[in-house]
Amino acid sequence: MSDTQLLKVDNLSKSFGGVRALHHVSFDLKPGELLGVIGPNGSGKTTLVNLITRFVKPTSGTVWFKGKKISHLPPYKIVRLGVARTFQMVKPFYNLPAFKNMIISLYSPRMKQLAGGRYGDRDAVALDLLEEVGFERDAHVAYKLAGALPQGYLKRLELAKAIALEPDLFILDELFSGLSLAEVASIVPIIEKMRIAGKAIIMIEHRLKELFRIADRVIVMNYGEKIADGTSKDVMESEAVKSAYLGTEAD
Amino acid sequence: MKKRKERIDRGIKVRSTDIFALSSWREMIYLALPRLLPIVGCLMLPIVLGVYWQKVLLSVAVFALLAISWDILAQTGMVSLGQALFFGVGAYCAGVLNHYWGVSPFITIPVAAIAGGLICTLFLLPVLRLRGIYFSMVTLIIPIMLVRIIEATKIFGGTEGLSGMTPLPSKWVEIYLIMGVLLTVLFCFRRMLDSDYGLVLKGISDNDRSVINAGINIYWFKVQSLFIAGSIGAFSGAFMTHVYMFVGMPVFVLDYSILPIAAAVVGGPGTLAGATLGAFLLVPMSEALRGFGGLRIVLYGVFLVVFIVALPEGIFHYIQRKYHQFERWVEVEK
Ligand SMILES: Nc1ncnc2c1ncn2[C@@H]1O[C@H](COP(=O)(O)OP(=O)(O)OP(=O)(O)O)[C@@H](O)[C@H]1O
Ligand SMILES: [Mg+2]
Numbered sequence: 001m002s003d004t005q006l007l008k009v010d011n012l013s014k015s016f017g018g019v020r021a022l023h024h025v026s027f028d029l030k031p032g033e034l035l036g037v038i039g040p041n042g043s044g045k046t047t048l049v050n051l052i053t054r055f056v057k058p059t060s061g062t063v064w065f066k067g068k069k070i071s072h073l074p075p076y077k078i079v080r081l082g083v084a085r086t087f088q089m090v091k092p093f094y095n096l097p098a099f100k101n102m103i104i105s106l107y108s109p110r111m112k113q114l115a116g117g118r119y120g121d122r123d124a125v126a127l128d129l130l131e132e133v134g135f136e137r138d139a140h141v142a143y144k145l146a147g148a149l150p151q152g153y154l155k156r157l158e159l160a161k162a163i164a165l166e167p168d169l170f171i172l173d174e175l176f177s178g179l180s181l182a183e184v185a186s187i188v189p190i191i192e193k194m195r196i197a198g199k200a201i202i203m204i205e206h207r208l209k210e211l212f213r214i215a216d217r218v219i220v221m222n223y224g225e226k227i228a229d230g231t232s233k234d235v236m237e238s239e240a241v242k243s244a245y246l247g248t249e250a251d
Numbered sequence: 252m253k254k255r256k257e258r259i260d261r262g263i264k265v266r267s268t269d270i271f272a273l274s275s276w277r278e279m280i281y282l283a284l285p286r287l288l289p290i291v292g293c294l295m296l297p298i299v300l301g302v303y304w305q306k307v308l309l310s311v312a313v314f315a316l317l318a319i320s321w322d323i324l325a326q327t328g329m330v331s332l333g334q335a336l337f338f339g340v341g342a343y344c345a346g347v348l349n350h351y352w353g354v355s356p357f358i359t360i361p362v363a364a365i366a367g368g369l370i371c372t373l374f375l376l377p378v379l380r381l382r383g384i385y386f387s388m389v390t391l392i393i394p395i396m397l398v399r400i401i402e403a404t405k406i407f408g409g410t411e412g413l414s415g416m417t418p419l420p421s422k423w424v425e426i427y428l429i430m431g432v433l434l435t436v437l438f439c440f441r442r443m444l445d446s447d448y449g450l451v452l453k454g455i456s457d458n459d460r461s462v463i464n465a466g467i468n469i470y471w472f473k474v475q476s477l478f479i480a481g482s483i484g485a486f487s488g489a490f491m492t493h494v495y496m497f498v499g500m501p502v503f504v505l506d507y508s509i510l511p512i513a514a515a516v517v518g519g520p521g522t523l524a525g526a527t528l529g530a531f532l533l534v535p536m537s538e539a540l541r542g543f544g545g546l547r548i549v550l551y552g553v554f555l556v557v558f559i560v561a562l563p564e565g566i567f568h569y570i571q572r573k574y575h576q577f578e579r580w581v582e583v584e585k
Contacts, residue, residue: 053464055460055463074468075463075464076463076466076467076468076469077466079463079464079465079466080466084464085464087460087461087464091458091460091461091464092458092461093453093454093457093458093461094457095457096450096457100450103447103450104450104451104454104461104462104465104467105465106447107447107448107450107451107465107467108465108466108467109466109467109468110465110466122447161461161464161465165465165466
């Protein structure tokens with residue numbers, strides 16, 4: 001693989017029993033690129049994320065990251081190399097305050113690997129990071145139990161946990177779903193900031209309008225296969241996509 | 252009119268969490284009392300108790316340690332049904348060292364604690380990836396298997412066990428050794444669970460995928476937790492070997508597995524203090540019920556059920572709440 005690629009996914013497949021969740025999917029990603037992934041429900045988007053991060057073992061296929069094969073590594077090692085993901089179904093520690101949720105990410109061995117990693121008071125760093133993603137400091141939202149927070153804040157918490165790891169690649173699985181337009185609008189600048197910092201991002205989204213506006217490139221999934229790959233404009237005009245996806249969604 | 256109970260932190264709690272803590276005697280006592288009470292209690296009890304209840308106190312401390320060990324594992328998402336494994340392995344380690352090589356109890360006990368912790372960790376290493384009930388089943392089965400192995404191969408004295416162990420120098424050394432260790436273990440590991448490290452352990456039981464997603468190798472943390480819990484359990488076994496001056500197959504009986512769980516649940520899991528409190532309640536109660544003969548277990552069971560139904564959060568959590576907060580009824584607006 002060439003130096004210009006950050007991530008290379010080659011012929012990745014996964015079957016659950018008889019269900020073909022993902023079928024020979026290949027693509028690459030350049031550093032700093034924002035790749036959108038769209039597709040109808042059950043088309044294999046989350047499975048794709050799970051395979052790249054190795055939370056699920058691929059049936060076949062390979063993944064390279066920064067020129068290194070990662071598809072045989074355990075998930076925690078992939079995170080340490082610089083891939084951070086958020087979960088579609090948020091996974092906070094419900095009986096801890098929001099800022100304490102951050103501590104575990106800040107405890108990550110990745111922190112120690114990074115040159116000039118964030119040391120010192122983890123509580124303070126956690127509060128700073130949460131403020132960055134929109135936990136208003138004056139309102140003391142960060143001190144509330146995660147279990148008492150509305151969905152919008154839980155999604156931001158997921159994002160803050162990923163940012164804490166200072167990854168080179170973010171994989172955001174439906175970060176916007178379940179959020180109001182205003183909430184989405186407030187998160188978009190955070191993502192733009194990540195891009196300015198040179199981070200590559202893979203965004204799984206159902207919110208096409210918002211995604212097409214910020215994505216460099218979009219791939220379209222249907223029944224576990226990649227059916228289109230191109231700029232937002234190309235993809236929107238592609239016939240295969242219209243019939244597979246846009247026709248079925250009233251978005 | 253619907254009413255709802257509202258809980259509010261006592262003023263003294265709020266004040267004593269910040270700088271004003273040292274501004275008045277009342278607040279200093281408020282802060283120190285929860286720590287002083289158990290320390291003074293544990294150090295005074297041996298003096299005021301008679302010979303019989305001193306023996307019971309030893310048993311209390313041993314079960315408290317086993318309950319703390321269970322609680323640490325449970326906090327890391329591993330529900331053990333086999334505390335007897337830790338206890339028994341520690342007991343045999345000390346017994347073998349003392350019986351075959353005549354090593355002094357002051358060396359066998361610490362060595363057995365560390366070696367016992369390692370051996371238990373190795374036993375459970377292959378099943379660390381099992382979740383929930385599958386892990387629990389294995390912890391239940393291993394001590395039963397070990398008993399059969401000792402019986403069949405006749406190693407370590409077989410069914411007879413090993414006797415004639417060196418006792419500790421005096422009953423005062425015995426009792427203050429175990430009390431000292433209990434207090435140290437209780438305060439140190441409570442502190443550990445409150446630290447960021449402890450947060451990671453608790454995170455594993457809450458939501459292991461989220462912890463993995465921080466680049467943390469949860470199996471390595473589980474190994475550490477297992478070793479800590481194993482060592483605490485093995486210590487109590489090694490200690491009892493020298494108290495009874497004997498080690499044999501009874502060290503693997505189910506009592507050592509079940510009672511610690513009951514103590515932790517009744518006392519309130521997750522705090523270690525609850526587990527200790529539970530042992531201080533259940534073990535003497537079980538002794539006091541001896542007069543009832545065959546009905547003892549029934550009464551004991553009834554008490555357990557009453558506790559669990561009346562205070563499902565555990566006694567310690569209840570006391571802690573009452574200490575720090577007051578309650579009042581407020582009307583709920585429709
Ligand atoms: N653990 C699993 N076991 C069995 N089948 C699974 C599993 N995970 C996913 N699948 C199946 O794989 C297919 C793809 O699912 P996936 O979750 O990847 O879809 P998705 O594109 O993320 O959908 P959504 O938009 O609803 O999030 C579905 O048919 C799903 O039922
Ligand atoms: Mg999905």
